[in-house]
Amino acid sequence: MKLLLKRDLRSVIEFPRLELIILPTLLIFVVLSQIIAWGWWGADSIADRPQILIQAIIDASRLIFTYPVVIVFIPMIIADIITNEYEKGTMLMLVSYPVKRSEILVSKFASVLSVSWIVIFFTSLAGILVVYKNHAMLPPLVLVLALLISTGILCFFVCSVSTLISTIASHTVVAAMSSLAVLLLWPMIVNVFSWQLKLPHLMALSYTGSVPELIDLLTLKLGRSEIPVTSLGSVIMQILLASFFLFLSNIVLNRKEFK
Amino acid sequence: MEIVATEMLEKNFGTVRALNGLNLRVSKGVFGFIGVNGAGKTTTIKILVGALNPDGGKACVLGYDCVDESLRIRQKIGILHEKPSFPRNTSGLDYLIFVARLYGLSQNDAKKHSRNIVEELGLSAFAKRTIDGYSAGMKQRLGLAQALMGNPELVILDEPTSNLDPIGRGELLGNIRKLHMDKGVNFLISSHILPELQTVCDQVGIIHNGVVLEQGKVQEVVQKYAGHIFKVNVSEPKAFIDSIQQSGLVYEVHRVGDIIWIRAKEPILFQNHVMEIVRQKKLSLSLFQRGDLESALKNLLEGNKDD
Numbered sequence: 001m002k003l004l005l006k007r008d009l010r011s012v013i014e015f016p017r018l019e020l021i022i023l024p025t026l027l028i029f030v031v032l033s034q035i036i037a038w039g040w041w042g043a044d045s046i047a048d049r050p051q052i053l054i055q056a057i058i059d060a061s062r063l064i065f066t067y068p069v070v071i072v073f074i075p076m077i078i079a080d081i082i083t084n085e086y087e088k089g090t091m092l093m094l095v096s097y098p099v100k101r102s103e104i105l106v107s108k109f110a111s112v113l114s115v116s117w118i119v120i121f122f123t124s125l126a127g128i129l130v131v132y133k134n135h136a137m138l139p140p141l142v143l144v145l146a147l148l149i150s151t152g153i154l155c156f157f158v159c160s161v162s163t164l165i166s167t168i169a170s171h172t173v174v175a176a177m178s179s180l181a182v183l184l185l186w187p188m189i190v191n192v193f194s195w196q197l198k199l200p201h202l203m204a205l206s207y208t209g210s211v212p213e214l215i216d217l218l219t220l221k222l223g224r225s226e227i228p229v230t231s232l233g234s235v236i237m238q239i240l241l242a243s244f245f246l247f248l249s250n251i252v253l254n255r256k257e258f259k
Numbered sequence: 260m261e262i263v264a265t266e267m268l269e270k271n272f273g274t275v276r277a278l279n280g281l282n283l284r285v286s287k288g289v290f291g292f293i294g295v296n297g298a299g300k301t302t303t304i305k306i307l308v309g310a311l312n313p314d315g316g317k318a319c320v321l322g323y324d325c326v327d328e329s330l331r332i333r334q335k336i337g338i339l340h341e342k343p344s345f346p347r348n349t350s351g352l353d354y355l356i357f358v359a360r361l362y363g364l365s366q367n368d369a370k371k372h373s374r375n376i377v378e379e380l381g382l383s384a385f386a387k388r389t390i391d392g393y394s395a396g397m398k399q400r401l402g403l404a405q406a407l408m409g410n411p412e413l414v415i416l417d418e419p420t421s422n423l424d425p426i427g428r429g430e431l432l433g434n435i436r437k438l439h440m441d442k443g444v445n446f447l448i449s450s451h452i453l454p455e456l457q458t459v460c461d462q463v464g465i466i467h468n469g470v471v472l473e474q475g476k477v478q479e480v481v482q483k484y485a486g487h488i489f490k491v492n493v494s495e496p497k498a499f500i501d502s503i504q505q506s507g508l509v510y511e512v513h514r515v516g517d518i519i520w521i522r523a524k525e526p527i528l529f530q531n532h533v534m535e536i537v538r539q540k541k542l543s544l545s546l547f548q549r550g551d552l553e554s555a556l557k558n559l560l561e562g563n564k565d566d
Binding site: 003007011014088089090092093095096097098099100255257258259 | 272305308309310311312330333334338340342343344345346348357358360361362363405409
């Protein structure tokens with residue numbers, strides 16, 4: 001298992017120019033949190049209201065991590081290390097060695113998840129440090145933790161969806177595009193159903209709300225008066241659904257035939 | 260003891276019936292699994308290693324069931340798939356160490372074992388180069404090396420010579436022979452390139468349309484299906500063919516390029532007659548060879564049996 005994890009981590013790190021993803025992300029995050037703070041919330045009030053800057057960090061995090069990094073790059077990397085291995089034939093070699101297929105799956109999943117967590121951790125840290133340097137203020141620890149945990153859970157969810165699709169698909173591009181399509185359509189479909197059926201609680205099934213909502217939930221002290229209806233549900237649903245998708249991926253890979 | 264046994268093995272791909280009740284028995288030694296393209300060789304091998312699930316029947320390797328005990332089988336065998344793929348950015352030696360560790364060897368033992376295999380198979384010169392720069396022949400040798408990393412009781416090779424030039428083929432077959440003689444490794448080799456296979460195999464199984472048509476010792480199969488087949492190359496083929504046809508000792512004569520293929524009625528009488536024609540007409544005889552595995556396969560598939 002350790003061996004496989006090492007091999008997969010290497011593949012993730014060697015993913016075509018991973019640094020081209022990480023460095024611009026870092027830069028955009030830092031710049032965007034500043035722009036949001038000044039533009040959307042008004043530069044004058046920053047000194048008086050630390051929450052404005054905190055909110056800017058949250059918004060930047062949503063715009064950077066939720067969409068481009070998490071929803072676009074994770075499916076691409078997972079498709080590369082699972083479906084592309086089917087296509088290249090290296091997966092056939094791997095399953096012919098004395099290794100359990102579930103170990104292969106867990107190692108691939110864990111390697112992508114851990115790299116995305118590391119990327120998120122250091123990028124957030126960099127953003128916070130830049131804010132500190134410019135404004136001499138640090139966001140409360142609870143907010144930082146909330147941001148990291150919620151984005152981490154989101155990564156877990158996205159990794160699971162992408163892993164399931166990548167284990168089913170036979171072509172890398174199809175796997176990456178299908179994962180992307182599912183992840184983009186998912187919240188839209190949930191929103192439509194929730195609105196049409198007039199069931200606001202159904203929104204808990206949409207993963208997009210979980211980042212700000214978990215932050216809301218964990219940072220009530222920052223001025224929120226009540227827990228948003230869907231916050232906890234959304235987070236729990238994400239964890240449950242992600243675990244279920246991972247379980248399904250394991251079944252799919254165990255039954256996979258290498259023609 | 261049979262190291263591989265299948266019983267009424269079936270596999271379908273949509274409407275295509277790849278295996279149609281395959282009964283294969285492989286004893287210890289070097290077994291040639293032969294058949295034309297699409298006969299079902301690769302499908303059978305993939306079932307044996309657990310990469311495919313059978314739709315019906317049963318398959319056992321070293322006494323273990325291929326569906327329920329696949330992991331135990333994979334611990335005891337080595338496999339070289341047709342067109343093997345390796346991670347490109349790693350060196351051959353590092354890949355072998357990785358494979359050895361998957362077989363449960365410690366880091367030090369894996370290094371030692373990999374170096375020994377590399378040396379034995381003549382891979383030392385390029386073992387530290389990244390696999391990306393390997394030629395087809397080097398990759399095939401690396402493929403054989405990775406199949407040997409777990410000290411297997413049985414090594415399955417799927418079309419191991421298909422990407423190789425004649426020199427590479429000779430080297431690979433030499434390695435197989437050596438490993439069998441020195442270490443007692445058993446081999447199951449699938450191929451449709453038969454002349455070389457005949458030189459290393461002691462048993463053979465012929466598969467066609469997903470069923471085993473014949474299996475047994477190589478000499479017995481050749482005798483049974485190609486004992487009356489002769490390959491001849493003479494200086495004046497036309498004159499030779501005329502004479503041989505007039506003799507009434509042959510069923511049929513075909514000429515393919517310089518080679519004349521003859522199906523004789525009575526092999527001994529026919530051989531004597533050929534020698535007489537050569538002497539009388541002062542022909543130069545550069546090839547006079549009795550049937551081989553290739554002609555046996557051809558004959559078997561055409562439905563002819565010689566005895």
